Amino acid sequence: MKPRHKRFALIGGGLAVIGIAAVLVLNAFQSNLVFFFTPTQIAAGEAPKGKTFRIGGLVKDGSLQRQSDGLTVQFVVTDTAKEFTVAYTGILPDLFREGKGVVAQGKLGENGLFTASEVLAKHDENYMPPEAQHAVDEAHKAARTVKQ
């Protein structure tokens, strides 16, 4: 085999790996990107039905309800403008509190109930998840524009 052919073979091999990786990445991107929606966006019907996405905001005071099995809970997430109900079965993270920020990942059902597969843990009691902060900020911004 001539050196020129050998080089072609090596470069071809490298390109093939990159090509395969690109296909894998595009494929994974198509099905695994998780988008984030604020309660206001959900109220406006922007969130997809039956597809996994993330929501964030504040847990409304006094909204946490626990069912008799001890594990299934419902709570209301608000961005101070709009709100909606989240259902979750499992153990909530240590820092889950009413009145504090929360981010949850799951799907929106036909009945408008968001069923979370994951409620995200935070690491500090003062810490506000940026997504939750974003949701509240957006709602405030919208409120200001309306007033003007």
Place this chain on the structure above:
Amino acid sequence: MIPELGHFALILALLVSLVQGTLPLIGAHRGNSGGRAWIALARPAARTQFLLVVFAFACLTWAFVANDFSVVYVAQHSNSRLPLEYRLAGVWGGHEGSLLLWMLMLSGWTVAVSLLSRHLPDAMTARVLGVLGLIAVGFLAFILFTSNPFERLLPAAEDGRDLNPLLQDPGLIFHPPMLYMGYVGFSIAFAFAIAALLSGQLDAAWARWSRPWTTTAWAFLTLGIALGSWWAYYELGWGGWWFWDPVENASFLPWLVGTALIHSLAVTEKRGCFKNWTVLLAIAAFSLSLLGTFLVRSGVLTSVHAFATDPRRGIFILILLAIVIGASLFLFALRAPKVGLGGSFGLVSRESLLLMNNVLLVVAAGSVLLGTLYPLLIDALGMGKLSVGPPYFNAVFVPLMVPLLVLMSLGPLARWKHADMAAVLRRLTFALAAAIAIAIAVPLIYGKWSTLTAMGVLLAAWVAGGSAVAIIERLRAGGLGAQPLHWWGMHLAHVGVAVFVLGVTLVSSYQEEKDVRMEPDDTVSVGGYSFRFIGVREATGPNYRAMVGELELSRDGKVLRTMKPEKRAYLTSAMPMTEAAIDTGLLRDVYVSLGEPVGERAWSVRVYYKPFVDWIWGGCLLMALGGIVAISDRRYRMKKAAASAAIVQGAPA
């Protein structure tokens, strides 16, 4: 007074590193005629800088030990009731202190180079220490201008705000120093590469000098990542060992590229080829370490690692990153065309197999980098918020690792220059047959067939089999004792990979998890183990109050032990913390953590059965051990004369 002395020592260190980063480099450039005195400055400067940084670090440690809450950093990250060991580890429990630890590691590595470089030409040492001096300038300036750990708080705080309870754990004592040893260690590989580019002597000698340093850094990084993963497993209470969290990825990226680098350095040293590529990898590994520091420290990511968010800090590291990458790539562009190609090799040879290893590792690193940065990019462009979770990484990363594992058995058996693949495969026939048998047997033993599980076991057994064949062949030839340590190191690390893959495969295939509500005397079982809930009682620790659950673990009616998971509330921060109780075994862990009280005497409880989970960290330990064994090889400790003679012989035309 002592904090001011520490601050002053850091300022002096900055001045010394300015000298270290300029004069020796200029001296080396001028050559023997005028530069000798300046070259000679490199070592004393490096040592002085080290002593000053050690002194500053000691001052900060003293402030923690003495509970000096007039220092802002101490007041934010310590408390008088915090036990001494966590006050000591608290030094690197926040942003400023962990940067000082970074700096301490950098000057430690630098002084190690200055002590262990007697066999190097003086000009080379001067260049390496000079480049390290420039990096030190960047980081010391970063600490002094944006993140001074010695800043005072007037009036002093009554008591400190306490260390984040998540960090009050033995894991914190060891994880950051190990990880930073690795991160910062790649600066040595980087400095050697830049020094070689500056001198124009990009040859096998350079690769030989740089190899032990790179492997050491890689071994520490491996340990650091494994410790972090283990800590997350038992401390976060979620039973997971890897989350593809951006911060984890930030440490994993330099590891992937570093792994490619240690393999490509082998080719450069033995055969003189891949030189440009090796230099690029050295630059990339260090740049990714810096990128990791940027991601973790700038606050663009949110996790336990992202402390205070101060945009100035992020911008500073970003500029530093841009300078490092820009300057080194510019230098590379100037010098690379003049670098020879080195020895030629056949399409089927150990060189080409290692090249494939490199391509796969770098492409895998690229896909992880993309998944890590994409959400940040979209957010920065104001195109919305999204997250890229574990499914993306599993879908992209795992398939790329499969061919890598297949190649791992072939590489060490293939010859340099030209290899006969058919012959290699013939030598591996028995290993392949054994691997297939094991891959079929293991899922059948667990009683649940899954092709993916069988694939994972097959790959693990294949990798281990490849090393076994290599060792058995040498044993037959009677030359086992004569095998050099670096050969043993390689096989140890490869077996470590096999152990790791087996652990990952089995735990993800056969783990069981249950969230349940339990009242006293309720039982729940997972994986053949049953837990009887006895109850929960109160207890107090040095700086927390705890609810301690008691569960009786039994199997087949035989009581094994009582497990005591805790729910703690820390006094100063009122932050709740879950402490899981884990029964560790060679073949499985059983894991229980308390949720929350749900009724009069009932609690929500989470139980796990995790087969072979400890093999994950055991495999990492073997990999790191392999690295340490490899660098203990005496050929890295040759005298100056012998080294240069060997290099003249080995150097290709």
